[in-house]
Amino acid sequence: MKQRILGQDLSVSALGVGCMPMAGVGQNMYGTTDDNESIATIHRAIDLGVTFFDTAEMYGPFRNEELLGRAIRGKRDGLVIATKFAMRWNGTKNEGLDGSPANARRAVEGSLQRLGIDHIDLFYQHRVDPNVPIEETVGGMADLVREGKVLHIALSEAGPETIRRAAATHPIAALQSEYSLWERDVEDEILPTCRELGIGFVPYSPLGRGFLTGQIRSIDDLAPDDYRRRDPRYSAENMPANLAIVDAVDRVAKAHGVSNAQVALAWLLAQGEDVVPIPGFKRRVTLEDSVGAVEVTLSPDDLAALDAAAPRGRTAGPRYGEQAMRMVRL
Template sequence: MKYRKLGAELEVSALGLGCMPMAGIGKGMYGEANTAECLATLDRAIELGITFFDTAEVYGPYRNEELLGQAIKGRRDRLVIATKFGFDLTNPVKIGVDSSPANVRRACEGSLQRLGIDTIDLFYQHRVDPNVPIEETVGAMANLVTEGKVRYLGLSEAGADTIKRANRTHPIAALQSEYSLWERSIEEEILPLCQDLNIGFVPYSPLGRGFLTGQITSRDDLADDDYRLRDPRYSEENFDQNLKMVDVVKEIASNHGCSAAQVALAWLLAQGDFIVPIPGSKRRATLEDSMAAVDVTLTDDDLDALEKVAPMGGTAGPRYGEAMMSMVRL
């Protein structure tokens, strides 16, 4: 494994592990998760030198953090544990945002207990709360740093102005937002801002929710209850158009003797050494495949070919439906 820094100080493996597909999400989100296999996958990740693990209070809710806590018990050293807060979980039927100082503290205390750790290495605001000034939220997060309960602060899917205001309140180590060959809008303003402010960037959904792996060649490959059937980019009118970029990814993969997923991840790693993708896995086989991307070096010709087939704004369809889109870049 290779290593990178988020912000000025936080060293992590060049690829982290997104734990979301594991316990607590439900079979409609990337299929059924087997707890024993999830634990074995986490064990294998640590063996491979992965130090960066990403979870969230809302995954489950709570069960995802509990699973990760079980896996890391007794081997906390060197591991960087990231979790996220920012939702009102009092009504499980209708979950809303809540980044009030009181909820920041409640979430932190709960996450520490479920993860079985004394300090959260990277504590993200999961989604910006338009009803709470970011200065109040980050101020409450900074208090947790002072108390030793959190080491570094992060944001997720925040807009440029919010990032600047947050960073003025307390240094932000990382921004987590969607970024991949099929979602590049972050390059326009957010990514350069992160680089200017020395904020690490953590792409989630780096494989386009599985699309860039090349394993899904038809909507028929998805189970009837798979949420991606409602994803605009997986829709009947957009699917075939978006498949064209996957054909090029697969061709480059064939030339390198690697998988399409490794090409997609290697492309992200090539965009800057402050970028640390977190592909999600719940099985050892997919974990091992993804993590081998750190050893794939794309040529200039490869990068040019990918630029032509997957330029910024070139993917057919919005990345989310209207409700989800209303929660990003605030």
């Protein structure tokens, strides 16, 4: 597996694994899950040379980290484990954002225990807390670095000014945000800011929550309880326009004899050596297909055709509902 560098010196596989669909959040989001298959998928990823695994305490909450911890037991060497914190918890009840240093410390202690490891390689603030200065949050995370509990600090869904202030407080290895052929707004200010500051970029939902694979062409292709039935971009008003992006991906895929997922991921990989997508998996078959994207080389004509079909800001519908949109790009 090819390697890429996040920040100054964090080497990771060119494609990571987003563990979110595997446990704790699978029901009513991406269909049902099976822990045994999820663990087998993680093991298969390691066999294929994937070293980068992404989870978060809020997935479940907590169950996702526990599952990843079970899967990597005895296989930890050489892996880069990323997890995230954002919320204050009362048991499993989410009591809202809390970016305080005390909450970061609480989260790390719990994550280390659930993952069964002695340090976290990449520790994210999952969502920026507008009520806590980012300097204070990152300062608390930096204390955890000095103590050896965390190796690298990262942010998720932060805006350009927040990124700058954070980086002035402590080196930031990576920013995670949604980025794909149907969500390119980060190209305006966020990605350039990261590159100016030497911060790696980790796209989540690189397949448009499955849309870019071409397997969903109607709302009826989703289970009745699938949360994507409430996703604005999957709505009856927006889906027909967005299918034009899928059709463009499909044409390039057919020309290369590869899958739509491989093309969508290869497009992201072609955006720069500092870009490391983390598609979500819960089954070996989809993992094995997507990993093939690392070996797909798109021509300038391919890239131009995809750019023309999916210009920045032209996807129909917002990427989240109103409440979730208020928590991004802060």
